[in-house]
Amino acid sequence: MTGEGIRLDEIVARLGxxxxxxxxxxxxxxxxxxxxxxxxxxxxxxxxxxxQLASTRAAAVIVPPAMQDGTERPRIVAANSxxxxxxxxxxxxxxxxxxxxxxxxxxxGQDVQLGEGVVIHAGCVIGDGASIGDGSVLHPNVTVYAGCxxxxxxxxxxxxxIGADGFGFAKDGEAWLKIPQVGRVIIGDDVEIGANTTIDxxxxxxxxxxxxxxxxxxxxxxxxxxxxxxxxxxxxxGIAGSARxxxxxxxxxxxxxxxxxxxxxDVHVSSGTLVAKSLKQPxxxxxxxxxxxxxxxxxxxxxxxHLSKLADRVHELEKKLSELEKKS
Amino acid sequence: MTGEGIRLDEIVARLGxxxxxxxxxxxxxxxxxxxxxxxxxxxxxxxxxxxQLASTRAAAVIVPPAMQDGTERPRIVAANSxxxxxxxxxxxxxxxxxxxxxxxxxxxGQDVQLGEGVVIHAGCVIGDGASIGDGSVLHPNVTVYAGCxxxxxxxxxxxxxIGADGFGFAKDGEAWLKIPQVGRVIIGDDVEIGANTTIDxxxxxxxxxxxxxxxxxxxxxxxxxxxxxxxxxxxxxGIAGSARxxxxxxxxxxxxxxxxxxxxxDVHVSSGTLVAKSLKQPxxxxxxxxxxxxxxxxxxxxxxxHLSKLADRVHELEKKLSELEKKS
Amino acid sequence: MTGEGIRLDEIVARLGxxxxxxxxxxxxxxxxxxxxxxxxxxxxxxxxxxxQLASTRAAAVIVPPAMQDGTERPRIVAANSxxxxxxxxxxxxxxxxxxxxxxxxxxxGQDVQLGEGVVIHAGCVIGDGASIGDGSVLHPNVTVYAGCxxxxxxxxxxxxxIGADGFGFAKDGEAWLKIPQVGRVIIGDDVEIGANTTIDxxxxxxxxxxxxxxxxxxxxxxxxxxxxxxxxxxxxxGIAGSARxxxxxxxxxxxxxxxxxxxxxDVHVSSGTLVAKSLKQPxxxxxxxxxxxxxxxxxxxxxxxHLSKLADRVHELEKKLSELEKKS
Numbered sequence: 001m002t003g004e005g006i007r008l009d010e011i012v013a014r015l016g017x018x019x020x021x022x023x024x025x026x027x028x029x030x031x032x033x034x035x036x037x038x039x040x041x042x043x044x045x046x047x048x049x050x051x052q053l054a055s056t057r058a059a060a061v062i063v064p065p066a067m068q069d070g071t072e073r074p075r076i077v078a079a080n081s082x083x084x085x086x087x088x089x090x091x092x093x094x095x096x097x098x099x100x101x102x103x104x105x106x107x108x109g110q111d112v113q114l115g116e117g118v119v120i121h122a123g124c125v126i127g128d129g130a131s132i133g134d135g136s137v138l139h140p141n142v143t144v145y146a147g148c149x150x151x152x153x154x155x156x157x158x159x160x161x162i163g164a165d166g167f168g169f170a171k172d173g174e175a176w177l178k179i180p181q182v183g184r185v186i187i188g189d190d191v192e193i194g195a196n197t198t199i200d201x202x203x204x205x206x207x208x209x210x211x212x213x214x215x216x217x218x219x220x221x222x223x224x225x226x227x228x229x230x231x232x233x234x235x236x237x238g239i240a241g242s243a244r245x246x247x248x249x250x251x252x253x254x255x256x257x258x259x260x261x262x263x264x265x266d267v268h269v270s271s272g273t274l275v276a277k278s279l280k281q282p283x284x285x286x287x288x289x290x291x292x293x294x295x296x297x298x299x300x301x302x303x304x305x306h307l308s309k310l311a312d313r314v315h316e317l318e319k320k321l322s323e324l325e326k327k328s
Numbered sequence: 329m330t331g332e333g334i335r336l337d338e339i340v341a342r343l344g345x346x347x348x349x350x351x352x353x354x355x356x357x358x359x360x361x362x363x364x365x366x367x368x369x370x371x372x373x374x375x376x377x378x379x380q381l382a383s384t385r386a387a388a389v390i391v392p393p394a395m396q397d398g399t400e401r402p403r404i405v406a407a408n409s410x411x412x413x414x415x416x417x418x419x420x421x422x423x424x425x426x427x428x429x430x431x432x433x434x435x436x437g438q439d440v441q442l443g444e445g446v447v448i449h450a451g452c453v454i455g456d457g458a459s460i461g462d463g464s465v466l467h468p469n470v471t472v473y474a475g476c477x478x479x480x481x482x483x484x485x486x487x488x489x490i491g492a493d494g495f496g497f498a499k500d501g502e503a504w505l506k507i508p509q510v511g512r513v514i515i516g517d518d519v520e521i522g523a524n525t526t527i528d529x530x531x532x533x534x535x536x537x538x539x540x541x542x543x544x545x546x547x548x549x550x551x552x553x554x555x556x557x558x559x560x561x562x563x564x565x566g567i568a569g570s571a572r573x574x575x576x577x578x579x580x581x582x583x584x585x586x587x588x589x590x591x592x593x594d595v596h597v598s599s600g601t602l603v604a605k606s607l608k609q610p611x612x613x614x615x616x617x618x619x620x621x622x623x624x625x626x627x628x629x630x631x632x633x634h635l636s637k638l639a640d641r642v643h644e645l646e647k648k649l650s651e652l653e654k655k656s
Numbered sequence: 657m658t659g660e661g662i663r664l665d666e667i668v669a670r671l672g673x674x675x676x677x678x679x680x681x682x683x684x685x686x687x688x689x690x691x692x693x694x695x696x697x698x699x700x701x702x703x704x705x706x707x708q709l710a711s712t713r714a715a716a717v718i719v720p721p722a723m724q725d726g727t728e729r730p731r732i733v734a735a736n737s738x739x740x741x742x743x744x745x746x747x748x749x750x751x752x753x754x755x756x757x758x759x760x761x762x763x764x765g766q767d768v769q770l771g772e773g774v775v776i777h778a779g780c781v782i783g784d785g786a787s788i789g790d791g792s793v794l795h796p797n798v799t800v801y802a803g804c805x806x807x808x809x810x811x812x813x814x815x816x817x818i819g820a821d822g823f824g825f826a827k828d829g830e831a832w833l834k835i836p837q838v839g840r841v842i843i844g845d846d847v848e849i850g851a852n853t854t855i856d857x858x859x860x861x862x863x864x865x866x867x868x869x870x871x872x873x874x875x876x877x878x879x880x881x882x883x884x885x886x887x888x889x890x891x892x893x894g895i896a897g898s899a900r901x902x903x904x905x906x907x908x909x910x911x912x913x914x915x916x917x918x919x920x921x922d923v924h925v926s927s928g929t930l931v932a933k934s935l936k937q938p939x940x941x942x943x944x945x946x947x948x949x950x951x952x953x954x955x956x957x958x959x960x961x962h963l964s965k966l967a968d969r970v971h972e973l974e975k976k977l978s979e980l981e982k983k984s
Contacts, residue, residue: 105761107759123797125777125778125779125796125814141797143795143814143815143851145795146752159852161813161852164795165850167850167872169870169888170736170738171739172736172739172742174885174886174903175886176868176870176886177743178742180748180749182685196852198815198850204687205687205688218852220873220909222891236892238874238891238892240890240909256927256928269947273947274910274927274944274945274947276928276946283950284949285948285949285950286947286948286949286953287945287953288945289957290960290961292961296964299964300964302964303964303966303967314970320977320981321977324977324981324984327984
């Protein structure tokens with residue numbers, strides 16, 4: 001938070017929107033509608049929380065036009081109150097610039113290229129010939145293997161591993177023969193990569209992550225995967241080798257996408273779904289066993305193992321009934 | 329293991345229970361019933377392994393009263409033989425105290441607070457203003473981001489990441505706008521966190537892990553999750569943002585809990601289950617496709633995609649049959 | 657890539673196979689059939705890509721006998737073109753030997769044993785009494801806990817954690833009592849371990865990984881698991897404690913295998929499958945909800961919760977129909 005805070009009218013001057021109430025109010029930080037107090041700005045985006053708007057003690061609130069009368073507190077009216085909130089928060093909490101942008105403990109290989117304003121925190125290891133674009137930030141203990149390229153303004157969280165070998169082996173008798181993984185990982189601009197996420201280098205050609213892609217924590221991206229611009233994936237997702245993910249796709253937490261498949265643009269995969277076939281048309285796709293009390297699940301799961309037979313029995317019933325109907 | 333071992337009667341003097349057989353036997357370590365030999369103590373807790381009790385060569389055995397006659401070896405009789413075993417093992421294998429409690433390679437930010445007896449192994453990075461309570465141990469290469477608070481007697485395994493940014497973005501056209509993540513991670517006392525587990529900082533308010541919580545490896549805890557005291561989760565679990573997990577809940581390996589849900593106290597989620605709705609009543613909940621031979625699965629899964637139609641056909645049959653019955 | 661490349665006839669002299677076309681062609685690297693150009697060798701293994709063989713611009717191609725006439729380019733004919741390719745790639749891309757095989761930032765505990773030619777990259781931490789066999793390579797930021805043994809020619813990728821405590825607790829009132837984990841991890845020869853994969857030490861006896869086992873990224877192996885020789889597992893797999901996995905088993909991405917189960921030799925588990933019972937016979941096993949459009953899934957999943965009742969209704973119909981048939 002900045003030392004003196006920012007006046008509400010100053011925020012509107014910088015970010016637009018219209019101001020209702022006292023523009024001289026100073027804002028130091030953000031808070032939730034329920035938790036915010038003096039010096040804190042909050043926002044309402046989801047109408048579900050409308051009742052909290054009336055009772056909020058926030059110093060100011062960002063609201064969409066439809067809810068601008070829901071409080072008498074000083075407020076900024078903005079068409080998209082959530083993106084407006086994001087911009088205010090970015091203003092109030094600028095990224096901290098460490099005293100030494102590349103921490104002395106960082107290990108840089110030969111011929112590493114670092115852009116302007118790159119920040120690399122302690123414990124990172126950057127392999128030979130890797131490059132990191134302007135304004136990118138690597139949090140502690142990130143490993144970037146040799147030859148990988150990271151674009152501008154990347155934000156890579158602790159423990160992420162970029163460019164480890166893909167999982168490539170040829171069966172040789174009962175043993176596995178290593179296929180050298182000679183491709184790279186190429187990451188576009190404005191990409192965020194979560195903590196302990198791993199992105200493997202390509203087997204021959206490169207693994208490619210498009211511009212604006214956002215990957216949460218503990219995601220595994222296999223070799224030669226191509227992820228289109230502005231795709232976003234939640235935690236614990238696994239993408240097997242050579243899958244192609246379209247632009248603006250979203251993948252819910254814990255979903256698994258098998259190898260060599262193609263997801264078209266604007267495909268959305270629900271959490272916990274195993275995608276075992278290509279999905280070329282836009283839309284939401286799901287496959288997950290509904291949770292229920294264990295006893296109920298036991299019964300239903302037992303029948304699931306005989307579903308094919310149950311369908312045969314229904315077919316048999318239909319035939320017999322049809323014969324009976326003819327007779328009667 | 330201690331140099332001279334501990335006499336069996338000394339163990340009973342310290343930990344209680346009743347002794348049958350030679351109390352002068354010296355114990356240096358632990359072993360399984362099948363594998364233990366001279367100087368090793370074993371235990372029987374699960375009646376399934378009762379037959380191993382008769383043939384064990386362990387120097388001594390910890391047994392519940394009901395099985396105290398299952399062997400003639402020196403033995404300690406304790407109501408709960410498993411917790412008794414845990415205490416004996418803690419006695420025999422005290423945590424090693426490294427010569428330098430905070431390894432010289434550790435990177436500490438500004439204003440970090442470390443309690444009494446904190447041990448931090450090599451390669452850890454602790455952000456500005458973080459605090460770690462008395463007696464906590466951080467294994468190698470752990471990252472704690474700025475401002476996070478870890479309670480007393482924590483045990484955090486290698487590669488864990490505490491306080492990385494939550495996955496928060498606002499859709500802005502086709503791109504994603506970063507929501508600064510300004511909350512912290514607050515961890516109670518007596519918490520164990522597994523290797524490469526990640527716990528994200530809160531978006532506005534904090535992510536909170538209660539006292540006595542045990543998290544296995546490779547777990548992902550999203551921003552603003554609240555986990556109640558003494559909950560325990562097995563490996564590869566994912567908890568999405570703002571989920572609230574009750575006290576004493578357990579979550580099996582690989583389960584996924586969606587965001588903004590609530591699990592009441594004493595809810596137990598089976599392995600591999602996707603929890604897509606709140607579960608407020610105590611009990612065991614499950615949702616998982618039963619494994620079977622691939623050919624059988626293929627048939628059943630094909631019918632699953634037509635289950636809704638199958639149900640319609642059964643309904644139709646019921647109607648027709650009822651009409652036929654009326655006629656006949 | 658070597659400075660001067662290798663002549664095609666030199667490759668055949670070293671690796672066998674038969675040469676068709678100009679043996680004087682020099683090869684510097686590998687490429688895909690579609691992407692390779694001057695100086696690059698490609699291969700055809702999957703007949704699906706046969707059409708690319710006719711149009712490839714690769715300097716040379718490795719083909720199986722059945723496809724040796726699919727191009728007029730210089731080519732090597734080999735019974736198994738994929739393993740042949742693996743060996744050519746190993747020739748062209750020998751592992752880089754760093755100037756200092758054990759990077760100065762590496763932290764070695766007391767009594768660590770390192771074999772001949774071991775390479776340990778920056779940021780690794782090796783605990784007291786651990787041993788690493790000849791020719792093994794540890795990429796950056798790997799942690800090996802005290803006492804663990806790694807065989808010869810291991811390749812361990814960044815961020816992997818070998819030997820953290822298994823997840824062992826005894827219920828003590830509402831709290832959990834720590835069971836000291838006093839076993840080790842014992843890893844055979846020729847094992848590859850992926851980035852951020854974790855293998856826990858045994859509770860009493862050891863966790864054992866056989867020779868030639870290949871583990872992809874982000875896999876969790878619980879305490880006392882035993883994995884047979886030449887098993888291979890894809891990313892994000894979780895193996896719970898004390899499971900025994902047979903020789904040559906394969907496990908698809910994201911599969912979960914519960915504790916204390918046994919998979920026989922040559923069992924193959926499909927991606928995304930939860931294995932909740934022992935599978936002793938060889939073969940492919942699957943359990944996963946098929947993905948479909950969300951609306952269709954909603955309908956089918958709703959009926960799944962009543963599958964047991966649906967089966968009862970079918971049974972009832974069969975009874976009634978049989979009675980009607982008797983009457984008519």
